[in-house]
Amino acid sequence: MPSSVAGEGGFPDFHCCWRFLRITKLCRRTRRGSGIPSSPLIFHSKIDVRLQTSYDVLQRDMASLNTPLSVRLSDEDTSFLAKLEVDGALTASDKIRGLIRQARQRAEPVENFSAALVISHEQLAAAVRAVRIIEQDLDRHSDVTVGLMTAAEELLALALAAPRPGSASGADDLVRHEARLVDCAARMTDQLLRWAVTPTAPAYEPAVISRRLAELSDLMKLVSAALAAR
Incomplete structure (x- = not known):
């Protein structure tokens, strides 16, 4: 009924x-x-x-x-x-x-980063809350998981705050937007590398980061060599 x-x-x-x-x-x-x-x-x-x-x-x-x-x-x-x-x-x-x-918020253009951050927080709040509830129930915690989900919230907000068509300074807006995305991604990478300094990361599985970065070691060596050759 x-x-x-x-x-x-x-x-x-x-x-x-x-x-x-x-x-x-x-x-x-x-x-x-x-x-x-x-x-x-x-x-x-x-x-x-x-x-x-x-x-x-x-x-x-x-x-x-x-x-x-x-x-x-x-x-x-x-x-x-x-x-x-x-x-x-x-x-x-x-x-x-x-x-x-x-x-209506999703359908209308996002005016600024502050408004975009509210939307991204709402989108991820349920997932973050679920993780923390499970952590509390199991008496476990992962700085890696919570940290990456927080970074994802910021990255999503930056993506939502993308420049809109029709702006008089469209080219400059795209350059600034790109730089902000790269900065956010770089901070995420920096945090991953810091977690990888020690063999055990503050994660549910302590070797999760070091194992994954080991697979990328050859690529990182090539990047370092390319930067040194410039």
Whole structure:
């Protein structure tokens, strides 16, 4: 049986309405205990500060949500949505709004590296969290794994912040973008080489780096010879 999760039949979102009524009830109950008239809904005392903030935020949020949308999902999709983590959202309606926001971020050009870093962090957060949970459960840790995943987050952010067509300084933008990508990759390589200085790296498998770099030793010798010949 399909499930309706947001704005069914054009009615306001149930969770938003419930929160609104609950905050209103708490505000009036608080003022009755303080001898303050409960109507109209005006905030008077310091004890209402947090309720005032919640009330104002909720009023603003509800005012911006003026387009009802009905969505029907299968039981399987509803179960998936219930388990999905989206920006800390708890209700299906909030999660769907979060998913739409994320989709809009991916579709629109990324304005700067800061915005790109937010997107890359969101993309990799679940994977990083899963690794750390397993590490905690098994009482093991790998600086190599966590370090490379962190570097991958930065590299992805740089890639997302690529220059866009139509820029007047397109050629210069490409040069700067390329240099930033190379710098990031070089830092990753530098870290790998530092881990390889000792026979055992801070990894789940201590020989994982030294073994792999040994396979590249001939190539590194050729690179060193080429640099010396210049």
